[in-house]
Amino acid sequence: MTQPVLEAVNVVKELGKGAAKVVALKGVNLSLVKGELTLLMGPSGSGKTTLLSILGCILTPTSGTVRVEGEEVAGKSAEELAELRRRHIGFIFQSYNLFPTLSALENVRIALDVIGRKGYQAAQRAEECLRDVGLGNRLKNYPSNLSGGEQQRVAVARAIAASPSVVLADERTAARDSENGHAVMALLARIAKEQHRSGRRGAEAAGPRRT
Ligand SMILES: Nc1ncnc2c1ncn2[C@@H]1O[C@H](COP(=O)(O)OP(=O)(O)OP(=O)(O)O)[C@@H](O)[C@H]1O
Ligand SMILES: [Mg+2]
Known part of the structure; x- marks a missing residue:
């Protein structure tokens, strides 16, 4: 069986403290395999961003196990996690997180x-990725001079x-059925x-959307 790129086993995440405590994830199991597109759907507030943040090694789970390319995440230092992210994971944030002055x-x-x-x-690689998402004619535009959809595609180019x-x-639930x-x-x-077919290590499992 192909080893999953990302794996969550019994992942629990509690957020907030005291009376404001929320159990955002109640024991999630998930495997993402290379070359596959996996969609996660759920109503607003159901924990999609929380789960993706944990899979992307941005948040740590309260309990449970996360593995990236078979490597367990628990116990790693902040630097080691950052390295793991840089090597293996492209993240497209719900709010895109583009730098407005770039x-x-x-x-x-x-x-x-x-x-x-x-x-x-x-620079060549960056241009290639932007052409790949259909923005070859918008290279010099600042985020404020791009439409929302174009900004999201810049975020896709950056992630790949x-x-x-x-x-x-x-992606937030409210945007799920938009064109x-x-x-x-x-x-x-x-x-x-494409990446899977060409045998390149890269963007092979374009993971959860609709979050
Ligand atoms: N820091 C926090 N402290 C307490 N509760 C939080 C915190 N962050 C998120 N939550 C709560 O955790 C739940 C899951 O939030 P999350 O952002 O993962 O939802 P989502 O499925 O991504 O929603 P949307 O589709 O609106 O983006 C929500 O009820 C939210 O209010
Ligand atoms: Mg969300």
């Missing part, structure tokens, strides 16, 4: 910069730039399939 191209380049890829080749093993795409939502899902499915 152009589309610079927003993607920064993802390569943090893994030590700089200069002309990094470093050729991660898995891409986690977060753009479908377009982004189709885009991620295509990228997952």
